[in-house]
Amino acid sequence: MHYASTAPTLASGATIAAFNLGNALGAWAxxxxxxxxxxxxxxxxxxxxxxxxxxxxxxxxAALTRSPAREVALVA
Incomplete structure (x- = not known):
């Protein structure tokens, strides 16, 4: 929710969708x-x-989130 402060409902829905996709992928595999x-x-x-x-x-x-370019963009 830290990165989706302007759209928490969308982030929550995406989390649930990813969970359901993982369940389906595991059963299929x-x-x-x-x-x-x-x-x-x-x-x-x-x-x-x-x-x-x-x-x-x-x-x-996580590596992309901590990239120097992102830190510069957050400061500017």
Missing amino acids: GGTAIAAGLGYRSPIWAGAVITLAGLAVMVTA
């Missing part, structure tokens, strides 16, 4: 892994891959 014949433990690995992808997005977003 787990089902696809089982259907591919990888066994009933394969959804664990599919979930790990999705988690790592989400972590990469979060780290990238």
Whole structure:
């Protein structure tokens, strides 16, 4: 909400949408892994891959948020 102070409702809606998208993606990936014949433990690995992808997005977003260009724009 810190970055969306002018549109908190939109930010809240985007958060819920991202949560629902993650649920759908996880169910799809787990089902696809089982259907591919990888066994009933394969959804664990599919979930790990999705988690790592989400972590990469979060780290990238945090790095872009702390960029020097953004700090200069906030000061000006």
